[in-house]
Amino acid sequence: METILKTQQLTKKFGDNLVLKGIDSEVQAGQVIVIIGPSGSGKSTYLRCLNLLEQPTSGQVFFKDQEINELDEAHLDQIREKMGMVFQSFNLFANYTVLENVNLAPINVQHLDQATANQQSLALLEQVGLGDKATATPASLSGGQQQRVAIARALAMKPDVMLFDEPTSALDPEMVGEVLNVMRDLAKTGMTMVIVTHEMGFAKNVADEVWFMDDGQVVEQGTPEQVFEHPQEQRTQDFLSKVL
Ligand code: ADP
Ligand code: MG
Numbered sequence: 001m002e003t004i005l006k007t008q009q010l011t012k013k014f015g016d017n018l019v020l021k022g023i024d025s026e027v028q029a030g031q032v033i034v035i036i037g038p039s040g041s042g043k044s045t046y047l048r049c050l051n052l053l054e055q056p057t058s059g060q061v062f063f064k065d066q067e068i069n070e071l072d073e074a075h076l077d078q079i080r081e082k083m084g085m086v087f088q089s090f091n092l093f094a095n096y097t098v099l100e101n102v103n104l105a106p107i108n109v110q111h112l113d114q115a116t117a118n119q120q121s122l123a124l125l126e127q128v129g130l131g132d133k134a135t136a137t138p139a140s141l142s143g144g145q146q147q148r149v150a151i152a153r154a155l156a157m158k159p160d161v162m163l164f165d166e167p168t169s170a171l172d173p174e175m176v177g178e179v180l181n182v183m184r185d186l187a188k189t190g191m192t193m194v195i196v197t198h199e200m201g202f203a204k205n206v207a208d209e210v211w212f213m214d215d216g217q218v219v220e221q222g223t224p225e226q227v228f229e230h231p232q233e234q235r236t237q238d239f240l241s242k243v244l
Contacts, residue, residue: 001029002029003026003028003029004028004029004031004161005026005050005061005063005161006026006027006061007046007059007062009058009059010022010025010058011057012045012057019045019216020042020057021215022059025211027192027194029192030191030192031193032193032195032206033195033207033208033211034197034206034209034211035212036200036210036211036213036239036243041215042213042216042217044165044196046213047163047194050083050163050194051163052069052079063079081105082159082160083159084159085162085163086147086150086163087150088165088170090147092146092149096138097135098138099135101138101153102124102153102156104153121134121152122134124152125149125152127155127182128148128149129148130149133145143171143175144171144172144175144178145178147167147175147179148178148182151179161192163193163195164197165196166196167179168197169198176199180199183206184205198243200244203228204224205224208223209222209223210224210226212227212235212236214235214236220232220233220236
């Protein structure tokens with residue numbers, strides 16, 4: 001199996017605050033990893049270190065066997081193109097249509113011609129159930145629809161892995177399901193995914209592996225069955241007793 005992402009003894013400090021305490025982790029091609037854990041445990045920082053949005057304090061980050069934590073920005077940008085990221089806030093460009101938002105990176109970064117970009121973006125909008133919204137503006141869409149556009153936009157760069165940081169946390173409850181369904185469908189296509197979420201039902205149903213993070217460490221990891229039904233660590237048991 002191909003390793004897509006790997007960290008070795010990854011640490012991150014903000015000032016004196018040691019937020020990641022030496023994380024060894026591996027993500028294989030096609031795996032869906034769901035990271036759970038309390039607020040402040042370092043989940044976002046870990047994700048942001050994977051694509052070097054945060055510079056690790058020590059340790060290594062590998063993307064497909066290449067150590068990337070020492071690369072210069074120009075090379076990093078090339079690598080980051082291959083890691084799609086979806087955040088809690090969708091950050092669509094308000095002055096562009098939905099189609100133009102998805103087209104932006106393929107045209108400006110990959111230099112696709114307009115017709116090819118349109119065709120690819122429309123297919124992606126179909127994939128996330130928004131084929132009829134190409135000419136709409138972001139403001140006319142619901143939060144769930146905007147987040148699905150953000151997913152299509154990330155997919156437009158044909159990433160090797162998709163990183164999701166609480167993609168449904170900012171949504172009204174009735175819109176959470178449509179976004180999770182798009183993510184579930186994406187998982188079925190074989191996309192490698194690392195997902196931070198508080199949606200435990202989704203984690204149980206879709207994850208190949210669940211990682212429980214607490215206090216800057218991956219405390220426990222295993223299949224959903226192992227982590228949810230038979231947690232070995234007291235900290236995992238305490239967390240699950242609060243959220244399940
Ligand atoms: P989680 O995503 O699990 O809630 P975070 O990774 O966001 O946790 O945060 C972990 C810790 O790092 C928290 O104590 C947070 O305050 C701190 N932290 C995160 N980002 C920064 C930053 N840019 N500057 C200073 N401290 C930060
Ligand atoms: Mg977070």
